[in-house]
Amino acid sequence: MIKRRKFSEALFKALGLSALVLAVGTLVLLFGALLIDGVGRLDWQFLTSFPSRHASQAGILPAVVGSTLVMLVTAFVGIPIGVAAAIYLEEYARRTWLTELIEVTVTNLAGVPSIIFGLLALGLFVYMLGLGSSILTAGLTLALLILPVVIVTTREAIRAIPVQIREAAFALGATRWQTVADHVLPYSASGILTGIILALSRAIGETAPIVTVGALTFIAFLPPSPITDQPPYLSFEWLMSPFTVMPIQMFGWVSRPGEDFAANAAAAGLLLVGMTLAMNGLAIYVRYRMRKRVSW
Amino acid sequence: MPTVMTEGKAILIDKSGGMEAAGRRRARRRREFVIEGGLLLAALVSVATTVTILAVLLFESLGFFEIVSLLDFFTDTLWTPLFDDPHYGILPLLAGTVVTSVVGLLVAIPVGTVSAIYLSEFASPRMREIIKPTLELLGAVPTVVYGYFALLVVTPALQLLWPDLPGFNMLGPGIVIGIMILPLVISLSEDAMRAVPMVLREGSYAMGATHLETAWRVVVPAATSGIVAAYVLGVSRAVGETMVVAIAAGQNPNLTWNPMEPAATITAYIVQVALGDLPHGSIGYRSIFAAGLVLAVMTFAFNILGHVMRKRFREVY
Numbered sequence: 001m002i003k004r005r006k007f008s009e010a011l012f013k014a015l016g017l018s019a020l021v022l023a024v025g026t027l028v029l030l031f032g033a034l035l036i037d038g039v040g041r042l043d044w045q046f047l048t049s050f051p052s053r054h055a056s057q058a059g060i061l062p063a064v065v066g067s068t069l070v071m072l073v074t075a076f077v078g079i080p081i082g083v084a085a086a087i088y089l090e091e092y093a094r095r096t097w098l099t100e101l102i103e104v105t106v107t108n109l110a111g112v113p114s115i116i117f118g119l120l121a122l123g124l125f126v127y128m129l130g131l132g133s134s135i136l137t138a139g140l141t142l143a144l145l146i147l148p149v150v151i152v153t154t155r156e157a158i159r160a161i162p163v164q165i166r167e168a169a170f171a172l173g174a175t176r177w178q179t180v181a182d183h184v185l186p187y188s189a190s191g192i193l194t195g196i197i198l199a200l201s202r203a204i205g206e207t208a209p210i211v212t213v214g215a216l217t218f219i220a221f222l223p224p225s226p227i228t229d230q231p232p233y234l235s236f237e238w239l240m241s242p243f244t245v246m247p248i249q250m251f252g253w254v255s256r257p258g259e260d261f262a263a264n265a266a267a268a269g270l271l272l273v274g275m276t277l278a279m280n281g282l283a284i285y286v287r288y289r290m291r292k293r294v295s296w
Numbered sequence: 297m298p299t300v301m302t303e304g305k306a307i308l309i310d311k312s313g314g315m316e317a318a319g320r321r322r323a324r325r326r327r328e329f330v331i332e333g334g335l336l337l338a339a340l341v342s343v344a345t346t347v348t349i350l351a352v353l354l355f356e357s358l359g360f361f362e363i364v365s366l367l368d369f370f371t372d373t374l375w376t377p378l379f380d381d382p383h384y385g386i387l388p389l390l391a392g393t394v395v396t397s398v399v400g401l402l403v404a405i406p407v408g409t410v411s412a413i414y415l416s417e418f419a420s421p422r423m424r425e426i427i428k429p430t431l432e433l434l435g436a437v438p439t440v441v442y443g444y445f446a447l448l449v450v451t452p453a454l455q456l457l458w459p460d461l462p463g464f465n466m467l468g469p470g471i472v473i474g475i476m477i478l479p480l481v482i483s484l485s486e487d488a489m490r491a492v493p494m495v496l497r498e499g500s501y502a503m504g505a506t507h508l509e510t511a512w513r514v515v516v517p518a519a520t521s522g523i524v525a526a527y528v529l530g531v532s533r534a535v536g537e538t539m540v541v542a543i544a545a546g547q548n549p550n551l552t553w554n555p556m557e558p559a560a561t562i563t564a565y566i567v568q569v570a571l572g573d574l575p576h577g578s579i580g581y582r583s584i585f586a587a588g589l590v591l592a593v594m595t596f597a598f599n600i601l602g603h604v605m606r607k608r609f610r611e612v613y
Contacts, residue, residue: 016414113536205438
């Protein structure tokens with residue numbers, strides 16, 4: 001009897017471990033396959049060339065530039081709004097129906113499939129506001145998409161600041177905003193930064209909403225440069241430029257028949273995975289450093 | 297400072313100083329008020345986004361349902377909005393979505409639950425420290441990369457087992473979706489099991505139960521609503537998954553329950569139409585909003601259900 005129970009115990013332990021190994025192992029295997037398929041194509045030529053009908057001459061330059069510019073818009077719009085919303089919810093909001101409504105919509109938006117954000121952007125930004133299939137449209141779409149992530153992580157970071165810090169500031173006559181700007185935000189900065197990095201790493205890999213707003217899969221030019229040689233030396237023409245981003249470029253190559261293009265797709269995939277892993281690693285590092293340094 | 301001063305003047309100075317302070321206070325209060333208003337506006341963006349999503353979907357869908365009757369939409373077995381002889385039955389797309397999601401869940405639920413039990417009840421804290429961030433990392437990989445796996449790694453591997461499996465099929469992407477939602481399922485159900493108070497386990501051990509018996513008969517039942525919530529949120533993710541099925545499941549709407557066949561899902565159809573160049577306002581353009589509305593309603597329902605259940609497991613103890 002006891003023997004049987006001990007046996008089933010050991011059996012389950014083995015089963016559990018193999019399930020975990022299966023889960024993690026399969027993924028490692030898949031990334032191994034990606035590495036084998038793609039690493040041969042991942043060179044300087046690949047990073048600095050335009051797409052081409054010939055797989056071996058094709059490159060990812062416009063997609064890298066496009067991703068960078070779209071992220072710029074996303075960060076510029078999404079981060080301030082997200083952080084401000086989180087500050088409001090944690091430091092200002094009273095328990096009213098409005099607060100309740102805001103919290104419900106944030107939770108809800110976090111679960112909306114990204115392609116629905118694409119449809120929103122198609123109807124609202126592309127046609128109603130007439131922004132077209134531009135970098136600006138894509139950036140705004142992704143800004144809305146990452147909003148819940150930024151809000152949730154910022155709130156967690158702010159909540160970790162002990163209430164005594166605020167009380168001390170209030171006791172010295174600081175206003176609410178002075179307390180937030182001089183104490184709460186600086187102390188929670190690394191936590192907020194972690195959230196921002198995670199949010200941007202999610203945005204950089206998003207494909208479906210960007211397809212929906214009409215990114216091109218084959219693009220042989222770069223958007224107009226933001227820096228010009230004539231005064232005022234800054235140009236915002238690039239905001240309205242057609243574009244492509246890295247995940248779209250990879251999608252375009254995956255969808256084309258032929259092993260050569262598959263290799264290009266794998267190389268683009270490696271680049272994407274590498275970037276998200278690097279960003280997540282950075283986020284984990286920031287979080288770890290914060291945990292070590294701060295002791296209340 | 298003036299020590300020799302008439303009384304009147306001193307009062308005057310004091311007064312103006314007081315007025316200055318009052319003015320500063322007013323300015324300060326006004327600034328505080330403006331800042332609070334700005335922060336509130338930022339917080340309202342998420343409400344506005346939700347409302348606008350619903351408004352855009354409903355508005356474009358209304359145009360669609362002026363031409364297509366609701367009865368046809370839910371009973372017609374063909375979905376061919378772009379053909380000369382258009383049919384607008386959502387069933388084939390729904391079937392594709394259901395089949396790929398079910399395949400995904402058949403992978404994710406057993407593997408995920410067993411992994412979560414192991415991680416929560418058997419694994420050492422050190423192992424948990426390593427596995428949890430790894431899972432987080434895997435959850436962050438772009439979905440287009442998983443689409444590549446489905447089409448170019450998993451499907452060819454399955455073809456070794458079943459040589460007549462077509463290059464586009466629902467089985468491969470379904471399995472990949474399952475692998476993809478594993479991190480979510482594991483981490484949410486592990487959270488639910490860890491929230492079960494230690495005293496329940498200790499009570500069970502005191503009665504002479506083994507580790508496994510405690511995990512299976514005490515911890516899992518106590519965490520049921522949280523575990524089911526993890527499944528439900530996994531379903532929601534699977535239903536809304538786009539790139540994997542758009543790349544690997546094929547583009548043809550096909551009313552079938554057989555995962556070995558190719559078929560389009562709701563999300564794959566939206567991507568397919570978006571890649572083409574449909575004129576704004578045409579029925580084909582509007583059809584993606586009608587399909588999107590169905591998808592949004594489904595995921596909203598699953599999300600609400602999931603969050604209600606998650607709340608419940610938090611409140612029990």
